[in-house]
Amino acid sequence: AEPKRNDSIVPLAATMAAPEVLEKEEVEDFQHLAKELDSASPLEIMDKALEKFGDDIAIAFSGAEDVALIEYAKLTGRPFRVFSLDTGRLNPETYRYFGEVEKHYGIRIEYMFPDAVEVQALVRSKGLFSFYEDGHQECCRVRKVRPLRRALKGLRAWITGQRKDQSPGTRSEVSVVQVDPVFEGLDGGIGSLVKWNPVANVDGKDIWNFLRAMNVPVNGLHSQGYVSIGCEPCTRPVLPGQHEREGRWWWEDAKAKECGLHKGNLKEDAAAQVNGNV
Ligand code: ADX
Numbered sequence: 001a002e003p004k005r006n007d008s009i010v011p012l013a014a015t016m017a018a019p020e021v022l023e024k025e026e027v028e029d030f031q032h033l034a035k036e037l038d039s040a041s042p043l044e045i046m047d048k049a050l051e052k053f054g055d056d057i058a059i060a061f062s063g064a065e066d067v068a069l070i071e072y073a074k075l076t077g078r079p080f081r082v083f084s085l086d087t088g089r090l091n092p093e094t095y096r097y098f099g100e101v102e103k104h105y106g107i108r109i110e111y112m113f114p115d116a117v118e119v120q121a122l123v124r125s126k127g128l129f130s131f132y133e134d135g136h137q138e139c140c141r142v143r144k145v146r147p148l149r150r151a152l153k154g155l156r157a158w159i160t161g162q163r164k165d166q167s168p169g170t171r172s173e174v175s176v177v178q179v180d181p182v183f184e185g186l187d188g189g190i191g192s193l194v195k196w197n198p199v200a201n202v203d204g205k206d207i208w209n210f211l212r213a214m215n216v217p218v219n220g221l222h223s224q225g226y227v228s229i230g231c232e233p234c235t236r237p238v239l240p241g242q243h244e245r246e247g248r249w250w251w252e253d254a255k256a257k258e259c260g261l262h263k264g265n266l267k268e269d270a271a272a273q274v275n276g277n278v
């Protein structure tokens, strides 16, 4: 187990609420809600999510076209929170873009950083580019998954920009709302966190039409041929007709291309992760 730390994204007092894990009926409630909302618009889904969870929910923003989530949140008129995992390896354009988004929406992004000692240990022993040699899992675990785990420990729900069309191999079954199969929320235990994917059923091209229609500023990398955007050493532009996922961890097998943030999508891995292997 990870040591208890006071660096989650909510004040310590809020983390001391009485433990209360989602009951079986509640899991079924969310399955029911998922069915009900399956044909709802992203705006309706976002509104429902923010209404239900208030200050205990936050948008996970990667600095790409998932800015649509922030635009939808703004359109609901409700208060909302945004967090980003700063891996230390993002493109300069992405850092600039974070600043631009903060200004445009008048918000502060709640950045999560990797544990300094863990990053040091990794790069001192294996160098800065170990992922090209032995796969991205180890580096992603230190730079993304553990910081995410910490962030989620301070929440009861999170909102992601996952879409079915992003990865036929791993995301074709993403539902608009689900009990998170992998991560724990404020109350502890699997089942204590709800995961919302308001754009699960939306096509990439419709996201882009929406961003243009609303005049939303976008990451400068998109005009250089990037579609899916992650860390600089692990992301490249794609050619016309190439799938967006080919721009991520291109030296690895297509079905392994989840960094761990959405590992519940990989069925065989979910159990291992639940058992604390990550
Ligand atoms: S990844 O798992 O391959 O890196 P992807 O880039 O497709 O994920 O993004 C899917 C969603 O995961 C994003 O819309 C966002 O909600 C979340 N996400 C990915 N990377 C980050 C990040 N660095 N910080 C916060 N959320 C992220």
Ligand code: SF4
Pocket (backbone or CB within 6 Å): 087, 089, 131, 135, 136, 137, 139, 140, 141, 143, 144, 230, 231, 232, 233, 234, 259
């Ligand atoms: Fe490390 Fe690449 Fe994963 Fe970023 S995407 S955390 S650089 S392996």
